[in-house]
Amino acid sequence: MLQDDTIAAISTAPGVGAIAIVRLSGPDSFKIAEKLFWPRKNRQSDHEKFDRGQDKSATNDSKASGNNDFWQPVSHHASIGYIKDPSRDNKLVDEVVLIAYQAPHTYTGEDLVEINCHGSPIVTREILSLILAQGARLAEKGEFTKRSFLAGRLDLTQAEAVLDIIHSKTERQSELALSVLQGHLGEEIKAIRKRLIELLTRIVAGIDFPEEVGELDVSDINAVTEECLTKLNQLARTARSGRFLREGLKLAIVGRPNAGKSSLLNRLLNFERAIVTDIPGTTRDSIEEPVDVNGIPVILVDTAGVRHTEDRVEQIGIERTTRAIEEADLTCVLLDGTTASGQEEQVLLGKLKELARPYFVAINKIDLCGSKAMDNGNLPDLINFSIGKPLAISAKMGEGIEDLKGMIEHFALTDNSVKELGGSLNERQGALCIKAVEALERLLAASLSGLPQDCLASDLKLAVDALDAISGQVVTEEVITEVFANFCIGK
Ligand SMILES: Nc1nc2c(ncn2[C@@H]2O[C@H](COP(=O)(O)OP(=O)(O)O)[C@@H](O)[C@H]2O)c(=O)[nH]1
Ligand SMILES: [Mg+2]
Known part of the structure; x- marks a missing residue:
């Protein structure tokens, strides 16, 4: 056009x-x-x-x-x-x-x-x-790119990738956006759509010409639906990564005073941002600092720590730490490898379980205690509920910091999905992907419960429509206006 x-x-x-x-x-x-x-x-x-x-x-x-x-x-x-x-x-x-x-x-x-x-x-x-x-x-804003889309030169995922390249804050972000611009994500969606259209055509043919074509085997319907569901679920999960890449991932560092939280923040930042002393309770308020972790824009949050005094764990520390965990996308529970875990860690574990927020455990100061440090992580539940194995690190000497960065990267990129798929969905695309997943889940349930095949076609059609809206094959003027409103003038 x-x-x-x-x-x-x-x-x-x-x-x-x-x-x-x-x-x-x-x-x-x-x-x-x-x-x-x-x-x-x-x-x-x-x-x-x-x-x-x-x-x-x-x-x-x-x-x-x-x-x-x-x-x-x-x-x-x-x-x-x-x-x-x-x-x-x-x-x-x-x-x-x-x-x-x-x-x-x-x-x-x-x-x-x-x-x-x-x-x-x-x-x-x-x-x-x-x-x-x-x-x-x-x-108008983004009108050059909008014209490119309207002329069929780019699909909507590619047009949105142009915006992501312009706004990328790290090399990783621009790399992934470029991969989407080259059409990798669009191809992935096209491939799933093709499978669904084949299935739809075959079901409709079976309904329209029962004698000539005959009904499709239910197991075939289920197999294709499950295959597409797996791929769509993987795609939908990348939307979370898309948010981290665009807006940053908030990482709270929690633990008892003196565990080395501020030292870890400084180590990741590569400069002495937070005051480090051996006097417990040096960090009073939470400190927030942005940092590039393997190409992921991360906002580090250093907390005051959960302190145990006079037979009780200080309420104020618990409250602040709880707030930090709630507001964070991921939490690093830092243990002091030189001392055994105690009531502070018990309280933390309770909070993490209650809030059901993702976290990992790092045992610090291995330069002092070596492999013995791992024995100090003697809270099996704390390890069991975490997203990965506990890491042994030294915030002071730098050991294990690359592993810790890898853990953050792995979490941010939804395991390896973003790398495999060559990009991540944005919020708009993610919502549509979930719509397609829901339609296919309904279809699968209907098929498994033995409903006639003509009942399946409408959900299949809904899933195809959602995919078409992702790539922009079928979108309303309103959606187009909204997508391009985020651009700058001249792009
Ligand atoms: N040997 C050693 N000391 C550390 C390490 N990390 C922190 N420390 C020391 O532990 C003390 C408390 O560190 P800090 O970062 O202020 O802990 P925070 O209270 O958790 O913020 C300081 O004296 C640090 O120098 C480490 O990996 N190895
Ligand atoms: Mg501190």
């Missing part, structure tokens, strides 16, 4: 830069560029023209007659030249490099022009206003 108007925007970030790009897309892009752009033939003659002021009349005539023999757009070619203001006697505005892209092999699928000018906000704004004066309209 091609649009009939021409849009323009400054595509580079606001502010001063070496160069900036002003972009035009739509049917009049070349016509507008022709009016404003004067290619440089060669430096010598150009200088002469300007010095003598001779170019004005000559070029004016040719532009006015619409017979511009100075610039002929050649697709995917860059031309060096000048932007001039036709309303002010062709006053020179900037020296630029202009690239013309002819439809359909362009980002938007339309005729597209990119003007690389000098990166002054004055220059870019002036060029943009000249373009707008020639009849282009200021692009």
Whole structure:
């Protein structure tokens, strides 16, 4: 679907830069560029023209007659030249490099022009206003990418990946978003959709032509449904990773005072952010710090610790730690390897079980106690409910820290699903994926309870519709508007 108007925007970030790009897309892009752009033939003659002021009349005539023999757009070619203001006697505005892209092999699928000018906000704004004066309209947020989607150049998962690349905070994030842009996630969804359509066609054929085709074997229906359910469940789980990658994963470090929580925070940050002393209770309030852990944006939360005094565990410490665990996506329970676990850890275990939040156990100070440290994790339940094996670390010396980072990464990337699938779903896609899962679960239950096959078709159709909405094959205007509203202008 091609649009009939021409849009323009400054595509580079606001502010001063070496160069900036002003972009035009739509049917009049070349016509507008022709009016404003004067290619440089060669430096010598150009200088002469300007010095003598001779170019004005000559070029004016040719532009006015619409017979511009100075610039002929050649697709995917860059031309060096000048932007001039036709309303002010062709006053020179900037020296630029202009690239013309002819439809359909362009980002938007339309005729597209990119003007690389000098990166002054004055220059870019002036060029943009000249373009707008020639009849282009200021692009809305994400409108270039939206046009690409509407022209069928990108599916909706790819268009959303463009947004993720722009906003990525770590290398891992941009890598995964790039993989989605290349269509890996879309292919995965297409493959599941294909299986479901085959099944639907076969069921419908059996209903419409019972004599010729006959009913499909129930075990075949169940097998395909289960196969698709496994894949969709794996995809749906990646939505959680998508959130971690986009918004960050909050990791609370909890444990008794002096376990080494602040030392661990400092070690992960690579600088002395939190005060470390051997006086228990040094960290009073929770400290939050963002850090890149193997490409995962992690927000570390160092807590005051759960303290045991005068035969009781301090209530304030418990309350603060409980809040930190509740607010965190993952908790690291830090044990002091040099002392046996006690009431503090019992209280922590109780809280973790009650809150049912994911956590792992790390036993610290192995530089002091070596392999004996593991014996100190003498709370079997604490280990049993954790997401992985306990880790032996030394926050002070750095031992085991790579394992600890690996544990966080593994959790954030939903085991290995994100790597296997080449990306993660975003919130919108995740909700649709769950819709497809629910439809297939209903179908499977109906099939297992022996319902006739015509009852299965409607849920199958619902699952296909949900997948189509993920890739954008069937979406409402409202969804499209919402997706692109998150973009910036010029993309
Ligand atoms: N030997 C050794 N000492 C450590 C280690 N981690 C922390 N410490 C020491 O334990 C004490 C308490 O550390 P801190 O990080 O303040 O513990 P927090 O109260 O849990 O925040 C300090 O004296 C640290 O130097 C470690 O891995 N090895
Ligand atoms: Mg501390």
